[in-house]
Amino acid sequence: MDLFLQQVFNGIMFGSTYAIVALGLTLVMGILNIPNFAHGHLYMLGGYLLFFFGSTIGLGYWFGLIVSVAAMGVVGVLMERIVYRPLNDQPHINAFIAAVGSLLFLESFALVVWGSQGLRIPNPYPQMIEIMGITTSIQRLLVIIGAVLLIAGLHLFMKKTILGATIEAVAQNREGAMLTGINVNRVSAMTFAISAGTAAVAASLLSPIFMLSPSMGAILGMKAFVIVILGGMGSIPGAIFGGYLLGLIEALGGGYLSAAYKDVFAFGALILILSIKPTGLFGQKEV
Numbered sequence: 001m002d003l004f005l006q007q008v009f010n011g012i013m014f015g016s017t018y019a020i021v022a023l024g025l026t027l028v029m030g031i032l033n034i035p036n037f038a039h040g041h042l043y044m045l046g047g048y049l050l051f052f053f054g055s056t057i058g059l060g061y062w063f064g065l066i067v068s069v070a071a072m073g074v075v076g077v078l079m080e081r082i083v084y085r086p087l088n089d090q091p092h093i094n095a096f097i098a099a100v101g102s103l104l105f106l107e108s109f110a111l112v113v114w115g116s117q118g119l120r121i122p123n124p125y126p127q128m129i130e131i132m133g134i135t136t137s138i139q140r141l142l143v144i145i146g147a148v149l150l151i152a153g154l155h156l157f158m159k160k161t162i163l164g165a166t167i168e169a170v171a172q173n174r175e176g177a178m179l180t181g182i183n184v185n186r187v188s189a190m191t192f193a194i195s196a197g198t199a200a201v202a203a204s205l206l207s208p209i210f211m212l213s214p215s216m217g218a219i220l221g222m223k224a225f226v227i228v229i230l231g232g233m234g235s236i237p238g239a240i241f242g243g244y245l246l247g248l249i250e251a252l253g254g255g256y257l258s259a260a261y262k263d264v265f266a267f268g269a270l271i272l273i274l275s276i277k278p279t280g281l282f283g284q285k286e287v
Contacts, residue, residue: 015247040221076196
């Protein structure tokens with residue numbers, strides 16, 4: 001029983017990270033209708049910026065987190081303005097190629113600046129605690145708490161603010177939003193900033209636990225797309241639910257079967273669920 005509870009906790013922790021990253025990806029896909037393949041690498045860059053601001057410059061963990069999230073918001077705006085906005089009226093294949101190019105650029109940038117050797121951010125809360133037979137560090141618990149607060153805050157932002165309503169309007173009908181006077185370009189830039197910022201939050205929460213590497217965003221980016229498809233394309237509740245579902249599948253499969261195949265379980269779940277419900281768990285058929 002203790003092993004089961006421990007694996008469930010681990011699944012919730014990883015699922016919290018997956019949910020945050022998939023949430024940012026879902027927002028961007030809703031605005032542009034184009035997958036941002038570089039999203040996992042925005043997560044990677046957020047981790048390195050925390051290392052730079054928090055450790056290299058010496059701002060400390062929390063100030064470094066705030067500055068890195070703000071910096072990644074700027075990176076998101078620049079990516080939307082330079083990479084994607086000029087391709088709005090172009091064939092979708094052009095945006096796909098641009099996304100892959102952005103992915104390669106970000107990974108190469110990290111390699112040049114920080115090198116290929118893994119780096120570690122000092123863990124601000126390494127103390128171990130035990131709750132109901134579950135042994136964990138405070139930092140791992142902080143990952144879950146931070147994810148819940150971020151998801152709740154983003155939900156309130158989308159549902160209770162004018163800017164959130166405009167983002168939803170653009171996601172539902174871009175042309176219709178333009179006709180009502182909404183500045184679509186500004187909304188797109190703001191959405192990219194939020195998306196990149198959430199990726200930085202996820203990286204900042206998890207990076208003190210695992211080492212940083214320039215390639216660490218590749219597998220997470222793939223899993224984020226798995227989660228978005230599992231939950232239903234463009235569905236924010238689906239992204240959240242899919243993130244936690246994937247985390248639990250990996251943790252339980254890795255704990256009871258083999259940790260070496262935990263990534264296989266994720267893609268196996270994708271195939272199984274889509275064979276039963278092709279639109280995803282929360283997706284709706286187009287009419």
